[in-house]
Structure formats: structure tokens, C-alpha cells
Amino acid sequence: MKITTTEAAKWQDGKLVLTIPETDEIRGRRYRAKQVVSDYPHQVTDDGVLFNTKLQTQLLPDKVGCVCQDMKNRQLPCKHVFAAASILGDLSALLDEFTQAVARSASEPHRKRSRLRPQDIRAGRFFLLSDFLFSDTALKEGLPNWFDFNSDYGHGIIACMNVLCDRLLDPLCDEFGRISITRGYLGEQVYARLYPRDRANWVKGALAHGFQETGGADICIHAWQGDALSLAKHIQSKSDCYQFDFIRTYPESSILCVGVGRFKNSRIITEWHNNFAGSTTHRP
Numbered sequence: 001m002k003i004t005t006t007e008a009a010k011w012q013d014g015k016l017v018l019t020i021p022e023t024d025e026i027r028g029r030r031y032r033a034k035q036v037v038s039d040y041p042h043q044v045t046d047d048g049v050l051f052n053t054k055l056q057t058q059l060l061p062d063k064v065g066c067v068c069q070d071m072k073n074r075q076l077p078c079k080h081v082f083a084a085a086s087i088l089g090d091l092s093a094l095l096d097e098f099t100q101a102v103a104r105s106a107s108e109p110h111r112k113r114s115r116l117r118p119q120d121i122r123a124g125r126f127f128l129l130s131d132f133l134f135s136d137t138a139l140k141e142g143l144p145n146w147f148d149f150n151s152d153y154g155h156g157i158i159a160c161m162n163v164l165c166d167r168l169l170d171p172l173c174d175e176f177g178r179i180s181i182t183r184g185y186l187g188e189q190v191y192a193r194l195y196p197r198d199r200a201n202w203v204k205g206a207l208a209h210g211f212q213e214t215g216g217a218d219i220c221i222h223a224w225q226g227d228a229l230s231l232a233k234h235i236q237s238k239s240d241c242y243q244f245d246f247i248r249t250y251p252e253s254s255i256l257c258v259g260v261g262r263f264k265n266s267r268i269i270t271e272w273h274n275n276f277a278g279s280t281t282h283r284p
């Protein structure tokens with residue numbers, strides 16, 4: 001099949017850039033791209049991604065292309081192009097409920113962010129921003145674990161924390177009472193101290209603890225009497241109460257690492273990936 005290309009978008013510095021105003025028609029394609037990412041088998045090629053062994057996309061510095069009928073008919077970036085951009089690392093290419101929830105939260109005036117102290121800023125019904133900044137490593141080593149709460153960047157981080165609380169942490173408090181965040185936000189200096197060989201990889205390496213595209217925390221649920229895996233399974237089983245992407249258990253620890261993001265996969269992960277730099281050093 002022949003590739004049709006369009007200059008309505010281009011691939012530059014690892015980001016898909018639209019060169020035309022974004023219309024509802026394009027937003028619809030960004031929304032449908034999520035399903036392409038989760039359902040289609042794919043293979044990364046020299047200049048794009050191949051879906052379903054036949055749908056070839058192309059992401060080039062001056063244009064994008066795809067073999068599909070939609071691209072041929074409309075000459076607008078299709079859902080496959082947005083899906084390919086997301087697979088190649090531009091997570092903002094997808095439009096989804098998580099992105100929308102974060103944007104909504106960032107624009108809500110009642111979530112006050114104008115004051116300077118982290119204990120004045122609410123992250124959830126049961127949590128303050130200060131709960132997310134505590135780090136025993138930061139205390140021991142005298143490192144700051146801080147970001148500018150008043151910047152757009154800071155508002156984005158807090159908005160991710162809001163969604164994490166709305167979907168998971170606040171409902172957990174409703175069921176179990178007070179829970180503790182043992183690791184929330186992981187700032188650059190604390191990250192570099194924890195993973196000295198991987199320091200260049202912050203924020204990406206901090207995963208959900210970087211609160212950029214996703215939100216996550218290590219939590220201790222004091223009232224739970226069983227082991228971590230049975231707790232994870234309990235949370236997973238109550239899908240009417242809890243929405244999350246993953247719960248990760250640590251070896252020999254009651255602490256859970258939990259995360260929300262654009263996917264609500266409700267996964268339980270008990271193994272660390274071998275190719276993740278933190279796999280041998282990560283401890284709760």
C-alpha cells in the first residue's frame with residue numbers, strides 16, 4: 001500500500017508538532033489513537049511504526065504519513081500517526097481521560113495553589129502537598145525535594161497528584177483510614193542520590209514519581225493485616241472503588257507502589273523489568 005503524507009504535522013525533537021490549528025476532528029483522532037496503542041501489535045521501523053504488520057506510518061522532520069484510507073481521504077494526521085508518536089516517546093500525542101482530568105484539575109480555582117507553603121496546598125481530600133514531598137533520603141542527606149509550586153510546571157505536577165488522590169489514594173482512606181505516602185515526588189537531586197548511575201535519566205527514570213505524564217506513590221496501608229500481594233489483589237477486585245494503572249509490590253515489604261495514568265489497566269506487577277536501571281537498586 002502506498003503511503004500518503006501530510007505537512008499538517010511534523011516530527012521534531014521527539015515530539016509530534018501540528019502545523020495547523022487543532023480541531024475537534026484532530027482531537028478525535030488523538031482520542032482513538034489510545035486504542036491503537038493498546039490493541040494493535042506494532043513494530044518500530046526506521047522512520048515510524050508498523051501496526052498490524054501492514055499499517056506503516058512515517059514520522060519525518062517535515063511531514064507525517066500513513067497507508068490508511070483516512071490519511072488518503074483527509075490528508076490529516078490519522079490515529080495511527082498519533083499512536084506511533086506516542087510509542088516513539090511523545091506521550092502527549094494521545095488525548096485521553098487522564099490528560100483531560102489533569103487539565104481540568106489544573107484549571108479548578110478551588111484547588112488553591114497560590115500560597116507558598118506545601119502544607120497549605122491540597123493534593124486530595126486526605127492529602128497535602130507536603131505529604132508528597134517527604135523523603136527520608138532527602139532528610140538524611142540534606143537534599144531539597146522541592147519544585148516551584150507557583151510555576152506552570154508545578155501546577156502540572158500538583159494536577160497529577162490530584163488525579164492520583166481522586167482515583168486511588170482518597171478512596172483507600174475511605175476504606176482503611178489514614179495511609180502513609182512513603183515516597184511521593186522524587187526530585188532531581190534525590191533521584192540522583194538514589195540512582196547515581198542513572199542520574200541523567202530523571203524525570204523518565206523516576207517513572208510515576210516524576211509526576212509528569214503519570215502520577216504515582218509508594219504507600220503504606222497501616223490497617224491491612226495481610227501481605228502486600230493480597231492487599232494489591234483486594235484493591236484490584238474492587239473496580240467500582242479504585243481506578244489505577246498499576247500496583248507494584250516489593251520483595252519482603254508491605255509497601256505498595258501505585259500509579260495512575262492514561263491507561264486504567266488495573267495491573268499487579270510483582271517483578272521488576274531486568275532492563276530498568278533501578279531494578280537492582282530500587283527499594284521502598
Ligand SMILES: [Zn+2]
Nearest residue numbers: 066068078080
Ligand atoms: Zn493511518
